[in-house]
Amino acid sequence: MGKRRAATRQRANRVILPAAVLAVLAAGAGIARVVASSDDARAAAPIWHAPASAPSRILEKGGVPPLSPRVLETGPAFPVRPAAVHVGGDAWWSWALLDHRTGTLSGSPNLGETSTTASLIKAWIGADFLRRADAAGHRPGDARMRQLRIMLRDSDNDAAESLWAAVGRSESIRRLRRICQLIDGGPYRQMWSNTRLSARDVVLLGRCIADGRAAGASWTPWLLREMRAVRGVGDFGLRKAFPPAARSSIAIKNGWVVRDTLGEWHVNCMAIGDGWSIGVLTRYPASRGYEHGASICRRIGRQLLA
Numbered sequence: 045m046g047k048r049r050a051a052t053r054q055r056a057n058r059v060i061l062p063a064a065v066l067a068v069l070a071a072g073a074g075i076a077r078v079v080a081s082s083d084d085a086r087a088a089a090p091i092w093h094a095p096a097s098a099p100s101r102i103l104e105k106g107g108v109p110p111l112s113p114r115v116l117e118t119g120p121a122f123p124v125r126p127a128a129v130h131v132g133g134d135a136w137w138s139w140a141l142l143d144h145r146t147g148t149l150s151g152s153p154n155l156g157e158t159s160t161t162a163s164l165i166k167a168w169i170g171a172d173f174l175r176r177a178d179a180a181g182h183r184p185g186d187a188r189m190r191q192l193r194i195m196l197r198d199s200d201n202d203a204a205e206s207l208w209a210a211v212g213r214s215e216s217i218r219r220l221r222r223i224c225q226l227i228d229g230g231p232y233r234q235m236w237s238n239t240r241l242s243a244r245d246v247v248l249l250g251r252c253i254a255d256g257r258a259a260g261a262s263w264t265p266w267l268l269r270e271m272r273a274v275r276g277v278g279d280f281g282l283r284k285a286f287p288p289a290a291r292s293s294i295a296i297k298n299g300w301v302v303r304d305t306l307g308e309w310h311v312n313c314m315a316i317g318d319g320w321s322i323g324v325l326t327r328y329p330a331s332r333g334y335e336h337g338a339s340i341c342r343r344i345g346r347q348l349l350a
Contacts, residue, residue, distance in 0.1 A: 250321025311337020
C-alpha cells in the first residue's frame with residue numbers, strides 16, 4: 045500500500061512542472077514559473093529554468109527588454125538563486141524570486157496565492173504619484189516630497205492616506221495591475237492596506253519599479269534611493285539576510301499589520317537588487333508578534349543567497 049502511494053506521489057511530481065509552465069505562459073505574463081512539489085508542506089523546492097524564448101516574449105508583451113546576450117554572459121554573478129526553502133512552525137508563507145534579465149520566475153508552489161499587503165503597497169503608491177505628476181508636467185512641492193519620503197523611509201500611515209487619496213484610491217491598484225502586468229491580486233474596496241497581492245505579484249512589482257515603468261524615468265532613481273534608505277522598525281527581513289556591505293544597495297518595502305478580525309499577523313517583504321527581486325508573504329497567529337514574520341523573511345532570504 046505504501047509503495048503504491050509513493051509511486052502515485054512520484055507520478056504527480058512529474059506532471060507538476062509542465063502544468064506550472066503552461067499555466068503561467070497562458071496567463072500572458074511573459075515569464076516562466078518553474079516549481080516542483082514536495083512531500084513536506086513547509087518546503088518550497090523550485091527548479092530553475094530560463095527558456096531561450098523568454099526574453100522575446102517579455103518584449104512582445106510590453107515588459108522590459110532583456111539585456112543583450114553579451115551583457116548577460118559577462119555580467120556579475122547573481123547573489124541569489126532558487127533553492128529548496130524550509131520554514132518550520134505554524135505560519136502560512138510563500139515566496140518568489142524573479143530574474144529581471146531573463147524573466148525567469150521561481151518560488152514556492154503557492155506563489156500565486158494572495159494575501160493583504162499592509163505597508164508594502166506604499167512603494168507603488170509613491171511610484172504612481174510620481175509618475176502621474178511627471179506626466180502632467182508637475183513637480184511635487186516640498187510638502188508632498190516630505191510625505192513621499194516619510195511614507196517610504198518610515199512607513200508613515202498619515203502620509204500614505206493623503207497620497208492614496210491623491211492617486212485615486214483603488215483606481216491606483218487597477219493601474220498597478222495593468223502597468224506592472226500583475227497576475228493574481230487586486231484592490232480591496234478603498235483600503236490600501238488590504239490590497240491583495242501574491243508573492244508572484246510582489247516580484248513583478250519589484251521589476252516594474254526597477255525598470256522605470258512604475259515611477260517613470262525621471263523619478264525611478266529617487267524612488268529606489270528612498271527604498272534603500274528605509275529605516276527604523278520597517279528595516280527588517282530580506283535585506284538582513286545579506287552581508288552588511290551589500291545591504292545598502294538593496295531597495296526594500298515591508299508590510300506588517302495585525303488583522304484583529306482574523307487574529308493574525310500579516311507580515312510581508314519585498315527586496316529589489318541589481319537585476320532581481322524577491323517577495324515573501326506570511327500569515328500566522330497574532331500572539332507571535334511581527335518579529336516572527338520578519339524572521340521568516342530573513343530565513344527565506346538566507347536560503348536564497350548564492
